[in-house]
Amino acid sequence: MKRRLRLLALLLALSLLCGCWDNKELDEYGYVQAIAIDMINDTQIEITTHFYNPSSKMEMGNVGGTAPKGINIVTSGETFFDAMREIPAKFGRKAKWDHMRVILLGEKLAKSLNIREVLDFFSRDHEPRGTILPIITQNSAGSYLDIKPFIEQTIGQQFKRMELSGTQYSAETSSIPLYQLAIQLSSPSKTSTIPYLHIDGTEPKAIISGVALIRDGKMVGILKEQDTEAFMMLTDKYKSGVLEFPCINNVHHRIQDKESLEVLSFNSRLRPSIQGDAVHISADVAIEGTIGELRCSHLKTSKDVEHFEEAITQQVEKQIQHLLTLLQKKKLDMLGIGNQIYRRNPKLWRQLEPTWDDLLAESKFELHVDVSVLSTGMNAGTLFGTKEK
Incomplete structure (x- = not known):
């Protein structure tokens, strides 16, 4: 009798369990990798949605080839x-939006x-993630999703890796996820930067370099690569890179008479202060690195190294001053000076x-740049193949 009661109780419990009433099959969804948004006219927008194609079937007429991993729907x-x-x-x-990599916005x-x-x-829908990377494109955005990826399976993933790398x-360039863009646009300065995607040369090959300047929600200009590098320095976003600078006493001003420093460590700090009706900003930049290329310098003594460091310092100061x-x-607070003042003293x-x-x-900007060369990269301070005297 007890056994029957247990069996009855078990059957009643099973009847209360949920079934598959809300199941969704995989073939009901298309997984979005990227999206491009363009303006057709004053009232309409056009979106190009780039879906991942899981099929490995061969394309018709392409013997030995497989179907592309990306499909565009306009x-x-x-x-x-x-x-x-x-x-x-x-x-x-x-469309399933939770695997999306990038959002392309036409210029x-x-x-x-x-x-x-x-x-x-x-930001409002529950599927898209806050880590999606927004990108602004030269001209229309939709055409960039027709470009074949180099190594990634879809062009959406390719653009993501290009921006992060x-x-x-x-x-x-300066990478910024969607959630951080929202924070910057709602900050007191109401400014932000978004990576800029454009065609490199005459071939349909895209490159992400430079940043688009955003003020109060609209694009107002572009920073090119050199100015972007200085921007990354002043905002302390510079991770690693190579600094190029002209040879000391380069009287011929030839392009090939340049040397380089590989940056290993970088730190910067901006400190604004209000003195009466004037704004004063102190910028401290500290760079450590190893020599990447020597073409005309000979670093045999500590004095030679000091002159070498001074040449790098002057180049960095010149580059930063150009950005400032x-x-x-343009009267753009892209460095977030107003944000710092607000955090310290809202009133x-x-x-x-x-x-x-x-x-x-x-x-007024007061700039201090300190450069330290940690190593020549090898046990010699002379040009490759040159004998030390």
Whole structure:
């Protein structure tokens, strides 16, 4: 009798368990790797959604070849949701957004519309992750998703790796995830930078270098590679890279008369202060590295090394000063000076905010650069194949 009661209780418990009433099959979804958003006219946007293709079937007419791992579906509408609703009708699957790598924004759209409105869906919906990387493209964004990846399976993953590696190893761009972009755009300075994707040369090969300047949600300019490197220095985002500088006493000003330092350690600090009605900013930069290339210097004594370090210091100061002049001329607080003042003294910031652009344009920078050469990279301070005397 007890055995029957136990069996009955077990059957009743099993009847309360959930079944597969809400199951979703894999073939119901298309997994998005990247998306490109362009502006068609004043009322409509066009989105190109790049899906991962799990199929390994051979392409028709391509013996021995396999189908591409990326599939582009183009839709349009007055809003992002409007354009997104067309995807199932054209693709036969519902878009799944939680594996997306990058968001490409066309240059025309970034200059005309507030990108806060364009990116609102990706922060509001539960599927997209805050680590997605936004990128602004030269001209229209959609065409970049037609480019074949070099080594990654999809061009979305390829662009992600290009942005992260360019930030980490060469400081030619500045990587920023979606959540951090939202923080910067809502900061007191209301400025941010987004990596810039453009065509390199005449061939359809893309490169991520430089950054687009964003103020109050709209693109207002571009920093090229050299200025981006200086920007990374002043914002203490510089991880590693190579500094090039002209040879000492380079009277011919030849391009090949340049030497280089591989940066191993980098630290910088900005300290703003308000003195009366003027803004003073102190910038301290410390660089340590090893010699990457010698072409005309001979580092035999400590005096030679000091002259060598001074040449690097002058080049870095010149590069940083060029960036500062550019930002002051455009009245752009891309370095987040206003953010620092706000964090330290919100009341003071409220007083400065109405005229902040003009105050920033007239601010005084005091720059200190310290360069240390740790090693020549080999047990010689002379040019390769040159005998020491």
